[in-house]
């Protein structure tokens with residue numbers, strides 16, 4: 459059990475949720491049976507899972523059999539950019555910070571996985587590329603790149619200090635149990651003028667993140683800022699952000715030419731919103747389709763006991779695949795009188811409605 463907050467070390471918490479439905483998902487999109495407690499630190503407000511032996515065993519099992527992007531054969535999730543064009547998440551992150559990337563340098567990507575971020579970086583910049591992961595699942599085409607130097611295996615290889623101009627951790631921090639060790643280590647490996655590029659889910663825009671059992675931290679702007687400030691004097695949130703996520707940059711020296719967000723949104727009424735969500739999904743719903751195939755969609759499917767019609771996804775890489783016995787259809791295959799559960803933000807729905815104005819979406823964010 460966390461005796462202490464994983465950010466500030468304080469030992470008193472509010473219990474936001476004592477989850478008893480036993481239905482959760484993993485970040486690699488599998489359904490699991492597990493209960494958990496969600497805590498909020500009374501001092502720094504950080505939202506975190508209660509860490510105990512049984513949760514660490516579950517998480518270890520997930521990592522042993524981890525399959526990133528299995529529905530797209532190791533290719534990255536597609537997101538829509540400002541012009542509604544499908545791009546991969548990495549290219550959107552790089553586009554949002556492009557003024558801050560120099561012509562040459564060394565990049566270390568921690569949590570490399572199949573290597574999707576390194577691949578995108580190599581398309582745009584001629585830097586020396588390094589990866590670091592617990593397993594070697596990196597795609598062969600990345601290892602064959604001329605500027606790809608090495609994949610370090612975590613807890614095994616020694617990574618040199620003060621060498622890297624950028625260290626990227628894309629959807630890694632929310633998995634880390636020992637944040638102090640992790641961030642001190644990164645700080646030590648960055649050059650003086652280098653920066654850490656972080657991408658995490660935003661709990662205030664994506665409440666479903668709570669039910670991803672291997673996400674032990676659930677950040678919003680304030681708590682992420684508070685954490686990073688303990689290690690880096692300069693913390694920035696670029697003005698352009700990806701829906702439902704947070705991009706942050708942290709550095710030892712001041713960074714010029716960076717346009718940042720003015721107001722940092724805070725997480726509100728998390729407890730009420732979680733309860734409203736669970737109530738809604740435990741009632742009988744009409745026959746609906748579920749939009750998306752990522753963990754939020756899978757979580758809804760599981761709580762509905764699979765009493766729904768199909769998944770809908772806009773990624774052509776997924777059309778026709780079967781996920782937990784349900785077909786993944788394209789939006790064009792759906793009658794426009796079918797109700798569609800939409801487990802993402804209102805902002806995301808507004809973009810989708812531009813493409814499918816006559817469809818009957820039920821936006822869960824409006825209900826909760």
Ligand SMILES: [Zn+2]
Pocket residue numbers: 463464465466467468499500501502503504
């Ligand atoms: Zn705390």
